[in-house]
Amino acid sequence: xxxxxxxxxxxxxxxxxxxxxxxxxxxxxxxxxxxxxxxxxxxxxxxxxxxxxxxxxxxxxxxxxxxxxxxxxxxxxxxxxxxxxxxxxxxxxxxxxxxxxxxxxxxxxxxxx
Amino acid sequence: xxxxxxxxxxxxxxxxxxxxxxxxxxxxxxxxxxxxxxxxxxxxxxxxxxxxxxxxxxxxxxxxxxxxxxxxxxxxxxxxxxxxxxxxxxxxxxxxxxxxxxxxxxxxxxx
Numbered sequence: 001x002x003x004x005x006x007x008x009x010x011x012x013x014x015x016x017x018x019x020x021x022x023x024x025x026x027x028x029x030x031x032x033x034x035x036x037x038x039x040x041x042x043x044x045x046x047x048x049x050x051x052x053x054x055x056x057x058x059x060x061x062x063x064x065x066x067x068x069x070x071x072x073x074x075x076x077x078x079x080x081x082x083x084x085x086x087x088x089x090x091x092x093x094x095x096x097x098x099x100x101x102x103x104x105x106x107x108x109x110x111x112x113x
Numbered sequence: 114x115x116x117x118x119x120x121x122x123x124x125x126x127x128x129x130x131x132x133x134x135x136x137x138x139x140x141x142x143x144x145x146x147x148x149x150x151x152x153x154x155x156x157x158x159x160x161x162x163x164x165x166x167x168x169x170x171x172x173x174x175x176x177x178x179x180x181x182x183x184x185x186x187x188x189x190x191x192x193x194x195x196x197x198x199x200x201x202x203x204x205x206x207x208x209x210x211x212x213x214x215x216x217x218x219x220x221x222x223x224x
Binding site: 106 | 147
């Protein structure tokens with residue numbers, strides 16, 4: 001079993017839809033949770049960072065962490081064609097100060113005009 | 114502010130040729146540095162990471178090596194490239210266990 005599982009998609013939605021992207025994990029020591037956006041042929045860009053549980057909102061993006069279920073989500077409201085990209089979740093534990101993030105496989109999102 | 118430079122952006126190399134990819138970070142001291150490889154349509158595979166000058170940890174056995182000759186410089190090398198070394202190579206840095214920041218990547222094609 002992989003430490004982090006993420007549905008690779010592809011996921012296709014119409015413009016304006018609410019998008020839900022999810023990852024599950026198995027390591028209960030994970031405390032740091034990140035979402036990255038990667039456009040084709042570019043490096044991943046950090047979108048959201050959450051420490052421990054709870055929600056965090058930034059504009060149209062909301063990151064949610066449910067540690068009891070070992071489940072994290074990224075919601076995109078009013079999705080735009082410019083949101084079309086691959087979204088990767090990443091996480092790490094407090095015991096790994098060297099910062100080796102564990103990544104999900106990435107979900108490919110396409111927002112159709 | 115911190116920036117990361119990675120070059121070249123694209124590279125086409127014949128099988129058996131050497132490789133040297135360079136990454137430098139500006140605006141921070143003693144960062145953790147990473148080399149990742151990403152195959153088409155797949156996730157990120159961590160190849161090497163370094164927590165300090167001369168300290169390199171290898172995550173997977175392979176045809177590649179890494180070096181950190183200076184605090185903010187990370188180099189990925191190979192003596193003889195294989196076809197299977199083709200891929201998208203990404204350098205990244207962090208200063209702790211959380212956020213990591215990536216360069217724009219090098220697309221390597223071995224022919």
